[in-house]
Amino acid sequence: MxxxxxxxxGTVRPGGRTAKVRAAVLEATEDALAxxxxxxxxxxxxxxAAGVGKTTVYRRWGTPVxxxxxxxxxxxxxxxxxxxxxxxxxxxxxxxxxxxKTLTDPRMAAVFRAVIAxxxxxxxxxxxxxxxxxxxxxxxxxxxxxxxxxxxLDADTDAxxxxxxxxxxxxxxxxxxxEPLGPDVADRAVNAALAAARAGVFAAxxxxx
Amino acid sequence: MxxxxxxxxGTVRPGGRTAKVRAAVLEATEDALAxxxxxxxxxxxxxxAAGVGKTTVYRRWGTPVxxxxxxxxxxxxxxxxxxxxxxxxxxxxxxxxxxxKTLTDPRMAAVFRAVIAxxxxxxxxxxxxxxxxxxxxxxxxxxxxxxxxxxxLDADTDAxxxxxxxxxxxxxxxxxxxEPLGPDVADRAVNAALAAARAGVFAAxxxxx
Numbered sequence: 001m002x003x004x005x006x007x008x009x010g011t012v013r014p015g016g017r018t019a020k021v022r023a024a025v026l027e028a029t030e031d032a033l034a035x036x037x038x039x040x041x042x043x044x045x046x047x048x049a050a051g052v053g054k055t056t057v058y059r060r061w062g063t064p065v066x067x068x069x070x071x072x073x074x075x076x077x078x079x080x081x082x083x084x085x086x087x088x089x090x091x092x093x094x095x096x097x098x099x100x101k102t103l104t105d106p107r108m109a110a111v112f113r114a115v116i117a118x119x120x121x122x123x124x125x126x127x128x129x130x131x132x133x134x135x136x137x138x139x140x141x142x143x144x145x146x147x148x149x150x151x152x153l154d155a156d157t158d159a160x161x162x163x164x165x166x167x168x169x170x171x172x173x174x175x176x177x178x179e180p181l182g183p184d185v186a187d188r189a190v191n192a193a194l195a196a197a198r199a200g201v202f203a204a205x206x207x208x209x
Numbered sequence: 210m211x212x213x214x215x216x217x218x219g220t221v222r223p224g225g226r227t228a229k230v231r232a233a234v235l236e237a238t239e240d241a242l243a244x245x246x247x248x249x250x251x252x253x254x255x256x257x258a259a260g261v262g263k264t265t266v267y268r269r270w271g272t273p274v275x276x277x278x279x280x281x282x283x284x285x286x287x288x289x290x291x292x293x294x295x296x297x298x299x300x301x302x303x304x305x306x307x308x309x310k311t312l313t314d315p316r317m318a319a320v321f322r323a324v325i326a327x328x329x330x331x332x333x334x335x336x337x338x339x340x341x342x343x344x345x346x347x348x349x350x351x352x353x354x355x356x357x358x359x360x361x362l363d364a365d366t367d368a369x370x371x372x373x374x375x376x377x378x379x380x381x382x383x384x385x386x387x388e389p390l391g392p393d394v395a396d397r398a399v400n401a402a403l404a405a406a407r408a409g410v411f412a413a414x415x416x417x418x
Contacts, residue, residue, distance in 0.1 A: 039274075039330035065248075116385060117329035120322040121248035126387045133386040165401060168381035172373060176325060176380045177342040178335045188410060192374060195408035196401035 024050040025057060026074050029067045033114035034107045038068060041114075065125050068118040072128035075115075076135040088147035089194060095140055096166050096186040103174045104181055116175055137163050144197075153197050158204040165193035165202070233259040234266060235283050238276045242323035243316045247277060250323075274334050277327040281337035284324075285344040297356035298403060304349055305375050305395040312383045313390055325384055346372050353406075362406050367413040374402035374411070 028049035032041055041064040047057040061067045083094035102108045119129040137160045144159035153162075169189040173179040196202060237259035241250055250273040256266040270276045292303035311317045328338040346369045353368035362371075378398040382388040405411060 037330050038326075113329040117326035119387065120326035120384070121246050129385075130387040133388075137386070161397070164378065164381060164386070167385075168377040169373065171381050171385045172377035175329070175384060176338075176376075177346070177373070178328065178339040179342075188370070191408075191410040192401065192405035195405040195410050199400075199404035199408075201397060201400040201404050 021052050021056065022070070025052055025061070025067070026071050029071050030111055033068070034110045037110065038064070038114040038118045041067065043067070065118050065122040068115055069122070069125040069128045072115055072125065072132045076128070076132040080136065080139060082140040082143050084143075084146070088143065088152045089190070091143040091147075092162070092166055092190045092193060093187075095143065095163065096170065096190045099167050099170050100181060100183065100186040103170055109174070113175065154200055154203060156203050156205070157197060158202045161202040162193055162197050165196060166190055230261050230265065231279070234261055234270070234276070235280050238280050239320055242277070243319045246319065247273070247323040247327045250276065252276070274327050274331040277324055278331070278334040278337045281324055281334065281341045285337070285341040289345065289348060291349040291352050293352070293355070297352065297361045298399070300352040300356075301371070301375055301399045301402060304352065304372065305379070305399045308376050308379050309390060309392065309395040312379055318383070322384065363409055363412060365412045365414075366406060367411045370411040371402055371406050374405060375399055
């Protein structure tokens with residue numbers, strides 16, 4: 001997929017070439033982050049692994065952090081449908097299991113550490129990281145909305161805040177305190193989120209007291 | 210404090226010189242992380258800012274991540290006494306306020322983002338970050354121990370788990386979802402931790418259900 005190679009009529013649809021280059025470059029970026037982290041991310045190596053010309057990669061993504069920023073935008077666009085087990089507890093356990101699976105998978109753990117580290121160095125990348133988590137949290141919000149409809153929680157419960165409460169203890173150990181993660185941690189995160197939600201702690205617009 | 214300058218007898222105690230070089234280098238490291246982040250941390254600039262010879266800095270710390278690792282060890286040694294307000298709620302609010310103050314102070318926010326990002330790139334640095342949070346969490350554990358003595362919580366409550374629950378929502382927004390932090394977030398983190406602790410979620414050795 002060298003940039004100097006002319007498109008063969010009939011094999012590449014309008015817009016298809018750009019999309020294919022992007023897909024190849026972002027896959028190579030994710031591979032590189034998984035293998036060596038953000039610290040060692042190298043534009044030339046990404047271009048070579050993607051089979052794309054260096055000048056294309058430099059012109060379009062600019063810097064290593066530019067690659068990570070675009071990867072995050074792409075990750076935000078990938079849909080991860082939320083669970084619908086019939087109970088809030090079941091749905092939150094499914095959510096915690098998904099977060100745990102991601103953060104304990106060797107490849108995905110390395111990718112997530114790398115993108116979070118990259119976002120610490122650059123505001124555009126931080127915006128993309130924010131957008132990624134906003135997409136994920138919003139996608140799962142119906143889980144809490146259904147629980148309020150079933151009367152499991154007060155109608156004014158802030159759905160996203162419940163979901164943040166499930167994720168936060170897992171990410172805290174993963175990225176901050178660097179402590180082990182296992183099913184016990186996921187279970188406890190759900191139990192704590194449920195106890196707080198049922199106590200009305202996550203009422204919308206009621207931050208304090 | 211050039212390394213080629215001989216110590217003046219009587220002005221430097223045995224061991225004092227090494228300690229002074231370390232203090233100057235770690236202060237310069239923290240200044241650099243606050244100003245430009247881990248991504249741009251430069252050994253030569255740290256040496257110049259510390260007034261220490263480059264070769265000393267390279268020989269003793271090796272790499273930028275070596276500087277951050279030693280800074281984290283130094284940070285872990287600085288004591289931050291825990292509160293004793295007479296109630297668990299008061300003590301946890303003091304703890305959350307301290308975390309919030311750190312993560313919303315422009316200098317300290319930049320330093321913490323940088324050290325967490327550095328730890329994502331290097332296992333020794335991750336060990337030092339783990340040690341830093343272990344020291345902080347352990348320092349505040351008596352807050353929960355006193356609450357169990359007063360009968361505010363079950364005797365088998367895992368003290369450190371209660372404190373992790375206070376910190377995690379703040380760090381999640383600070384480093385992961387990159388969302389705003391304010392007193393409302395700190396209040397909600399304490400309320401959620403209290404509700405979960407009172408519901409017995411943080412019983413030691415009882416991770417699941």
